[in-house]
Amino acid sequence: MKAESEILEVKSFFDGKKLHDKGPYTILVSNGRYHSILKGTADENFLNLMDAFRHGKVVRKLGNFIMPSMVESHCHIFLDGDELDAQKRSAYLKSPREKLVETAWRNIEKYRAKGIRTIRDAGDIHGINNGLRDILKNSDMTVISAGRGIRKKKRYGSFMAHEVEDSCDIRDAIKKIAETADTVKIILTGIIDFENGTVKDPFQFDADEMRLIVEISHSLGLKTFVHCSGKDGLRIAVESGVDSIEHGFFMSEDILEQMALKKIAWSPTFIPVHFQYAFPEYCGWNPATVDKLNAILENHSIHLCKAHKMGISILAGSDGGSYGVKHGEGLFEELALMRKAGLPHDAVLNAATLAPREHFGLASNAISIGNKADYICLEKFPLA
Incomplete structure (x- = not known):
């Protein structure tokens, strides 16, 4: 069964314009789109994420760094x-x-x-x-x-x-x-x-x-x-x-x-x-x-x-x-x-x-609320 929601817990991310490296961060993807971007771990944001569990299966992913494809x-x-x-x-x-x-x-x-x-x-x-x-x-x-x-x-x-x-x-x-x-x-x-x-x-x-x-x-x-x-x-x-x-x-x-x-x-x-x-x-x-x-x-x-x-x-x-x-x-x-x-x-x-x-002339795939979740996970920041 395809998950309706993903909870991404990452140490840092690049949204397409700005590097966010003061993590951890929790990013909720619902129905293939970014729903919320929160500071802190998923456990710390549990109350903010509870609604996601009402709508079906949730996949939780841990990672070091994500960015748009x-x-x-x-x-x-x-x-x-x-x-x-x-x-x-x-x-x-x-x-x-x-x-x-x-x-x-x-x-x-x-x-x-x-x-x-x-x-x-x-x-x-x-x-x-x-x-x-x-x-x-x-x-x-x-x-x-x-x-x-x-x-x-x-x-x-x-x-x-x-x-x-x-x-x-x-x-x-x-x-x-x-x-x-x-x-x-x-x-x-x-x-x-x-x-x-x-x-x-x-x-x-x-x-x-x-x-x-x-x-x-x-x-x-x-x-x-x-x-x-x-x-x-x-x-x-x-x-x-x-x-x-x-x-x-x-x-x-x-x-x-x-x-x-x-x-x-x-x-x-x-x-x-x-x-x-x-x-x-x-x-x-x-x-x-x-x-x-x-x-x-x-x-x-x-x-x-x-x-x-x-x-x-x-x-x-x-x-x-x-x-x-x-x-x-x-x-x-x-x-x-x-x-x-x-x-x-x-x-x-x-x-x-x-x-x-x-x-x-392509649609933005920035990591931003409402956008289609087209991201990649990397083990480390690519310019480290």
């Missing part, structure tokens, strides 16, 4: 983040679709096991992301899918984006994407040249093209998010009015000011670059390159803290599936790096719970 704001669900052999990773991209789908399902289970129940997939040339979203529609997992992204012909992003050449192509591509996707992913710049500490290649779309992409996407009811690093690309992205910046390395304060003004969110994705810094032996980096990687990360940390102080919405995304980034585990590593950068505890956890849900 988590959100991964940037991943590529069909990629294998566990594989570190470059040749094997390259060969994998040419695998039969069935193998890619098998990997994607394994990755879904990795997220579920970590309490990460909402995932934004940031582009997949095969459309596996759309398929997973549809199958999981009525489950405990939510996939927000970009379907295929959009990139310039013969430029970076072949594994995740459709090629376009001109404005006519852009219009046709976005209309096609909008038929099945939940959001539009734009590949504006290339990857980082770590040895030289710069972004490879010029930006893919000019200012007029970017404005066109954003305008058409918004007219079709879709938000945009853009793969972008380097000041030139970032400036074009911000001027076009995109909804969120992905990666955003080589950020500057003047660009952040414009992001704050236009309410553009930021998913900083520390982990892929940090992996290269922490494990240079996998990439063959020499000490000079490691120093450049460290400088890139330090600049990123400084601007993340500035973004927070400016009120910019931070969306925690690990870029799961990219080199050195395991699905599920990667998000927790990303949160640890955001905390190390100087972001307050509350802001870090908000970036993996309520902030992305609000940005994606």
Whole structure:
């Protein structure tokens, strides 16, 4: 028989915005929603809880820490983040679709096991992301899918984006994407040249093209998010009015000011670059390159803290599936790096719970009276 009520007795909890660490606390869940949140143990609050026992079976749970279920704001669900052999990773991209789908399902289970129940997939040339979203529609997992992204012909992003050449192509591509996707992913710049500490290649779309992409996407009811690093690309992205910046390395304060003004969110994705810094032996980096990687990360940390102080919405995304980034585990590593950068505890956890849900237009799952009880129990505070 399904319990009508749950009594959760915890040492601490994060409600989605604020950490409550002066426990114990007792939280009553009735008919799947938060009914009351009380200071003290369940025994100390027995009189306040008596009514729950009138309405059927009650399950009592003890735990150290609970928080709303988590959100991964940037991943590529069909990629294998566990594989570190470059040749094997390259060969994998040419695998039969069935193998890619098998990997994607394994990755879904990795997220579920970590309490990460909402995932934004940031582009997949095969459309596996759309398929997973549809199958999981009525489950405990939510996939927000970009379907295929959009990139310039013969430029970076072949594994995740459709090629376009001109404005006519852009219009046709976005209309096609909008038929099945939940959001539009734009590949504006290339990857980082770590040895030289710069972004490879010029930006893919000019200012007029970017404005066109954003305008058409918004007219079709879709938000945009853009793969972008380097000041030139970032400036074009911000001027076009995109909804969120992905990666955003080589950020500057003047660009952040414009992001704050236009309410553009930021998913900083520390982990892929940090992996290269922490494990240079996998990439063959020499000490000079490691120093450049460290400088890139330090600049990123400084601007993340500035973004927070400016009120910019931070969306925690690990870029799961990219080199050195395991699905599920990667998000927790990303949160640890955001905390190390100087972001307050509350802001870090908000970036993996309520902030992305609000940005994606999903209902709040804050631990608040009346809300649906969509929580996870952890043995300890995740940023301890």
